[in-house]
Amino acid sequence: MTHPALSAESVAVITGGASGIGLAAATKFAGMGMRxxxxxxxxxxxxxxxGHLRDAGAADVMVASVDVSDREQIVAxxxxxxxxxxxxxxLMNNAxxxxxxxxxxxxxxxxxxxAVNLWGAINGTQVFAPGMVSRGRPGAIINTGSKQGITTPPGNPAYNVSKSALKAFTEALAHELRNTEGCQLSAHLLIPGFVFTGITGLSxxxxxxxxxxxxxxxFVKSMDRGDFYILCPDNDVPRELDxxxxxxxxxxxxxxxxxLSRWHxxxxxxFAAFVDKNDEALDP
Known part of the structure; x- marks a missing residue:
């Protein structure tokens, strides 16, 4: 099964698209021949x-310097x-x-x-989604969340709150879209693992x-399967541990x-016994 929006017929808007996961997604979409x-x-x-994305196969490319937290800039x-x-x-709300x-x-x-992590996604969705629905074409809204929005570890509560709220927003969005008559849009929550991007601050x-x-x-393979929760592993943490x-x-x-008893x-x-016990239960 292939998600019908993942085709050369589609126009993809990616915020935070100049680096990291956004750029990787843009390059992947370019290879499909999208605009x-x-x-x-x-x-x-x-x-x-x-130029890079055209070389990768994109049919056309538009770039825009936009502050996603500014609703008027998103409208423009x-x-x-x-x-x-x-x-x-x-629409990939990735910034x-x-x-x-x-x-x-x-x-x-x-x-x-x-303003960026939560309101950027809300602004993008509320401004773009009505037109996407009215087009009557297969489409998708992908919001980049975080595991920190689910397990909310100590250390950066504002980030956790933004991603936890984004999870709730995207879940509600999926429900609304599937109950909108004639709507061919799906919603997806991208939940990356440990990814080496500029946001890590590592060289x-x-x-x-x-x-x-x-x-x-x-995440593209997960969309093809129809997954809403796109829970990504990494080289250290497999899905089972997540x-x-x-x-x-x-x-x-x-x-x-x-x-936050995991850190108590x-x-x-x-907690260690819980993980070990479940490890044993997973053994054949």
């Missing part, structure tokens, strides 16, 4: 990106895309930032992270990390354990 709209604030990268972008290509078929934060502040870190790829290209390959971590996180509520010293042995 591409690459959105990013990195104007220096946009200058050379169009949608108008330009409609004027040039007739509209969009695939994201990961600056550090604390529950006690500073406020500007929270505002900037939520060299660690052995544990996947490349952005591996992540793009995985599932156990997520099950433990939900168990905090069900078992009335302390919040009184529960470290219990």
């Amino acid at each position: 591409l709209v690459i959105v990013d604030l990195a104007e220096d990268k946009l200058d050379t990106l169009a 972008l949608e108008s330009e895309v409609t004027g040039r290509f007739g509209g969009a078929d695939i 994201g930032i990961g600056a550090g934060s604390s529950c006690l502040g500073p406020l500007d870190a929270w505002q900037s992270i939520l 060299e790829k660690p052995p544990a990390a996947w490349t952005a290209e591996q992540t793009a390959d995985f 599932e156990k971590r997520m099950a433990w996180a939900m168990g905090d509520i069900i078992e009335n354990r302390p919040a 010293p009184d529960y470290s042995d219990a």
Whole structure:
């Protein structure tokens, strides 16, 4: 089975498309012969990106420097895309930032992270989706989430909140789309593993990390299967371990354990035993 929007007939809009997972997805879509709209604030990268994507097979490429947190800029972008290509078929809300934060502040870190990671996706969806539905063509909206939006580890609560809220938004979007008469759009939550991109702040790829290209390959295959939750492994954490971590996180509520008990010293042995026990259950 192949997702019907993954074809040369489609127009794909990708935010945060000048690097990392966004660029890998754009290159993958270019190889399918799509027309591409690459959105990013990195104007220096946009200058050379169009040629690269045409060489990779894209039928046409439009680039735009747009702040996804600014609704008016997204409205102007949608108008330009409609004027040039007739509209969009695939929207990948991928732009994201990961600056550090604390529950006690500073406020500007929270505002900037939520503005891009959450409101950027909401803006993109609300501005582009009505036209995508009215086109009556197969399409897809892909929102780039994070495992941190599910297990919410300590260390960067603003990022976790943005990705947790994006998960809830994308789940609701999938429900609304499938209950909209005549709508041929699907929604997907991309949940990357450890991926070596600029957001990691690392100069060299660690052995544990996947490349952005591996992540793009995985999510396209997952879309072809019709997956909503595109849970990506990496070279260190297989899907089975991700599932156990997520099950433990939900168990905090069900078992009335302390919040984030996986990182609580009184529960470290219990979590280790939970993982080991489930490992044994998986053995043939």
